[in-house]
Amino acid sequence: xxDKGDPSANGNRFEELKRVAIRFAGDSGDGMQLAGTQFTxxxxxxxxxxxxxxxxPAEIRAPAGTIPxxxxxxxxxxxxxxxxxxxxxxxxxxxxxxxxxxxxADLREGGILIVNTDEFxxxxxxxxxxxxxxxxxxxxxxxxxxKVPITTHTVKAVEEVGLxxxxxxxxxxxxxxxxxYWMYDRPLDTTLKWIQQKFGNxxxxxxxxxxxxxxxFNFGDTAEIFPLRFRVQxxxxxxxxxxxxxxxxxxxxxxxxxxxLAEKSLFYGSYPITPASDVLHELAxxxxxxxxxxxxxxxxxxxxxxxxxxxxxxxxxxxSSGPGIALKQEAIGLAVITELPLVVVDVQRAGPSTGMPTxxxxxxxxxxxxxxxxxxxxxxxAARSAADCFETAIEAxxxxxxxxxxxxxxxxxxxxNGTEPWRVIRSADLHPIDIRHATDPATFQPYExxxxxxRPWALPGTEGLQHRIxxxxxxxxxxxxxxxxxxxxxxxxxxxAKVANIANELGDETVFGDDHGELLVVSWGGTYGAVRTAxxxxxxxxxxxxxxxxxxxxxxxxxxxxxLRSFERVLVCELNMGQLRQIIRGQFAIDAQxxxxxxxxxxxxxxxxxxxxxxxxxxxx
Amino acid sequence: MTVSLPLKxxxxxxxxxxxxxxxxxxxSILAQIQKVMAEIQATRHNTVFVSGIxxxxxxPYYMNTYGFHSIHGRAPAIATGVKCANPELxxxxxxxxxxxxxIGGNHMIHLLRRNVNLKILLFNNRIYGLTKGQYSPTSPVxxxxxxxxxxSLDAPxxxxxxxxxxxxxxxxxxxxxxxxxxxxxLKRAADHRGSAFVEIYQDCNVYNHKAFxxxxxxxxxxxxxxxxxxxxxMIFGKERNKGIRLNGITPEVVELGAGVSPDDxxxxxxxxxEPTLAYLLxxxxxxxxxxxxxxxxxxxxxxxxxxxxxxxxxVTEKLGPGDLDEMFNAGDTWDVE
Numbered sequence: 001x002x003d004k005g006d007p008s009a010n011g012n013r014f015e016e017l018k019r020v021a022i023r024f025a026g027d028s029g030d031g032m033q034l035a036g037t038q039f040t041x042x043x044x045x046x047x048x049x050x051x052x053x054x055x056x057p058a059e060i061r062a063p064a065g066t067i068p069x070x071x072x073x074x075x076x077x078x079x080x081x082x083x084x085x086x087x088x089x090x091x092x093x094x095x096x097x098x099x100x101x102x103x104x105a106d107l108r109e110g111g112i113l114i115v116n117t118d119e120f121x122x123x124x125x126x127x128x129x130x131x132x133x134x135x136x137x138x139x140x141x142x143x144x145x146x147k148v149p150i151t152t153h154t155v156k157a158v159e160e161v162g163l164x165x166x167x168x169x170x171x172x173x174x175x176x177x178x179x180x181y182w183m184y185d186r187p188l189d190t191t192l193k194w195i196q197q198k199f200g201n202x203x204x205x206x207x208x209x210x211x212x213x214x215x216x217f218n219f220g221d222t223a224e225i226f227p228l229r230f231r232v233q234x235x236x237x238x239x240x241x242x243x244x245x246x247x248x249x250x251x252x253x254x255x256x257x258x259x260x261l262a263e264k265s266l267f268y269g270s271y272p273i274t275p276a277s278d279v280l281h282e283l284a285x286x287x288x289x290x291x292x293x294x295x296x297x298x299x300x301x302x303x304x305x306x307x308x309x310x311x312x313x314x315x316x317x318x319x320s321s322g323p324g325i326a327l328k329q330e331a332i333g334l335a336v337i338t339e340l341p342l343v344v345v346d347v348q349r350a351g352p353s354t355g356m357p358t359x360x361x362x363x364x365x366x367x368x369x370x371x372x373x374x375x376x377x378x379x380x381x382a383a384r385s386a387a388d389c390f391e392t393a394i395e396a397x398x399x400x401x402x403x404x405x406x407x408x409x410x411x412x413x414x415x416x417n418g419t420e421p422w423r424v425i426r427s428a429d430l431h432p433i434d435i436r437h438a439t440d441p442a443t444f445q446p447y448e449x450x451x452x453x454x455r456p457w458a459l460p461g462t463e464g465l466q467h468r469i470x471x472x473x474x475x476x477x478x479x480x481x482x483x484x485x486x487x488x489x490x491x492x493x494x495x496x497a498k499v500a501n502i503a504n505e506l507g508d509e510t511v512f513g514d515d516h517g518e519l520l521v522v523s524w525g526g527t528y529g530a531v532r533t534a535x536x537x538x539x540x541x542x543x544x545x546x547x548x549x550x551x552x553x554x555x556x557x558x559x560x561x562x563x564l565r566s567f568e569r570v571l572v573c574e575l576n577m578g579q580l581r582q583i584i585r586g587q588f589a590i591d592a593q594x595x596x597x598x599x600x601x602x603x604x605x606x607x608x609x610x611x612x613x614x615x616x617x618x619x620x621x
Numbered sequence: 622m623t624v625s626l627p628l629k630x631x632x633x634x635x636x637x638x639x640x641x642x643x644x645x646x647x648x649s650i651l652a653q654i655q656k657v658m659a660e661i662q663a664t665r666h667n668t669v670f671v672s673g674i675x676x677x678x679x680x681p682y683y684m685n686t687y688g689f690h691s692i693h694g695r696a697p698a699i700a701t702g703v704k705c706a707n708p709e710l711x712x713x714x715x716x717x718x719x720x721x722x723x724i725g726g727n728h729m730i731h732l733l734r735r736n737v738n739l740k741i742l743l744f745n746n747r748i749y750g751l752t753k754g755q756y757s758p759t760s761p762v763x764x765x766x767x768x769x770x771x772x773s774l775d776a777p778x779x780x781x782x783x784x785x786x787x788x789x790x791x792x793x794x795x796x797x798x799x800x801x802x803x804x805x806x807l808k809r810a811a812d813h814r815g816s817a818f819v820e821i822y823q824d825c826n827v828y829n830h831k832a833f834x835x836x837x838x839x840x841x842x843x844x845x846x847x848x849x850x851x852x853x854x855m856i857f858g859k860e861r862n863k864g865i866r867l868n869g870i871t872p873e874v875v876e877l878g879a880g881v882s883p884d885d886x887x888x889x890x891x892x893x894x895e896p897t898l899a900y901l902l903x904x905x906x907x908x909x910x911x912x913x914x915x916x917x918x919x920x921x922x923x924x925x926x927x928x929x930x931x932x933x934x935x936v937t938e939k940l941g942p943g944d945l946d947e948m949f950n951a952g953d954t955w956d957v958e
Contacts, residue, residue: 307702
């Protein structure tokens, strides 16, 4: 027998599907993130395209069994290229009543619902604020409901290993995973390998988790309660080697790669904050790339240490989320006036203030562009997906170093924690990042600009180039303190011109679909997947819709205005209350409409499709 | 560029006009630093002065070294980044009582506990000078200023107590006008490996003139100041006839003679691993006690940036130098034909 199981063993029928979305949901201690990650990796290695959406509870250990304690992980896997984890789910695995109630709204009618009946007790109903067993409600007849005593089965399966009751029960996520593997005809080897690696030095745990996984799989095979199994063929992705990355992993890898391309030490000053901490965690592992991570005492020290590191010749990087960025802004202004390279990563979350730390939003665009005192231009780029964080990071580091400027990378909680297959590249295919340091005392002037408006980078330690910089206005050329009125105007103009000049290197934006016509949908950042999918589907239905997605928000590429003016209507879709729309209206005096949402959740393709139709019918949104 | 050695104090002056108020204590400190730089023959291009905001923070502009006049309170954080990026640089932080212990108090604490190898000069004038005369975190209770016309309510901080509380590896104090002693202390700081914190009593002759009169007036200062000497009993006074004795865990001023000998006095130990004695000294304040000048504490501790580099080196040795392609190919991968 192979680990794939024998499809003919009990005569199950297979149904071929192009795309499936499933969600594991349970208590935060039930290992749902792990089960989801394993399913994702297995599907990716199998060759499907995958997209994921983890949903963590806000509390670290909310009371077990309650709705605030529910943790979920959604995976969409497909035989064609996909950009989102799916609007609705086809299958829900609910490990307790709270998980069922918190997630059932997203399960499509007729979807598969697997519940762990061991946890469906009066005590747990009460914890989930239910009076009685919710499954008694006739509305559950609308789903294909499978009641499985997952905990009992798991404990029985691992009995011989001789673990305690608690450790035995803990294997139940692998049992559930095994069952779902069977249902979707997934091979077990990726997870078996992982178990071996993870618990290798504790043979009892290897044995127990393996047994639980196989028991779940075999239950599906032999129980004769599941009439159907499903197959999703590998996707036709561009050829190459792939791996699955979260946005934060891709971002960290991009930063490391860029530092190596620039032959610079990478200094990362950061203070822990959701959902940006993983960038710090990832970078801290890469010490052998001369990555110097510094967990600062606060957000301000984090950015200031990065500025100091850049002054001394490293690439200084700081990362945070909205509230932390607010604290850093004065220092980012210092990097603007001292014209030092600095990369600021903002993994956005729902605000204002502490807001909803684990929920996604795109509401820091204004903060990145405009959140400092004075005339303080800073370039802003936004990653569009988990894998895209890699390339965005390299581009941001390149521009920060070559233009001697702070730069923002906007990510968000959705792409930071979500995963996407990343096509492995070869380092030899990457372009080095050229940096010029001042070395000649005879000609050196701290604020003498080159043809792009960039001042020289003179590193402390270079003989004869001693100079002083700081937050006071600088005299042109010499960099000495100056209160001269004309000089301040001139330096303000120069700083703005330098940032604007970056556009000379960016080329043109391209439109997805027709380059002129009735409706242009504009998006930026992590909404790319949903918007692109919605536009693609609308176009396939023959609707006159095109899509412009911006990575560069400051400066925008040269042809953005011309593209915007080529359409009768412009609709800007954002997970904020209309920030890019206001910028477009302000910069180009174009009457852009907006579709905006701040619910802590990504766009659904279906809601966008509806809005496109409305706008095409002439409704003002 | 040719440099004639040895460098003199004037070689450490920048071409910028010094713009503190005439009579400001900062002039003296600038002059002593430049003398000490010449004495230790500091390499100008390897030296970086970092400051925050305030009168004292103009300091970097006047030094012919690298300099960074940053933002209010943040010099310790910026300097930490400088040192982490290039530990070969000699870094000096110049700060004031408002910059270093009000808006930047947090950074100061963490800089000192980490023991980043740099020097911190705290110009303490017990007033906000640049903003024209408000009470500072070191101003005494009841201080009448523009922002406290009926007297300040805030209990002051003792910068030295805080520095010792962080277990800083070097803590010292001196006075702006006592130039030779100041040079001695600055040189001790320069020689220290680790965070060297020096509080300098500095006269703001415009907004808080003579705040430290008791410690500078030639007639009275010997009775109000105790010069700390490692391994020596704590004796002070014009006639060298007074000392500090421990009564339980409380220090007391005693007259020598009449049954009290130097052997009864506290012997200063700047190298004590525990900061208890240093802390106790930091609590001695005028007028109840003479205020200790000199080195409170000077111990050896690993420096932050050295440990950071050591960690990078040891991980590199263990894993091998980072290889991009290895990083790209790590984890579960699959091939699409």
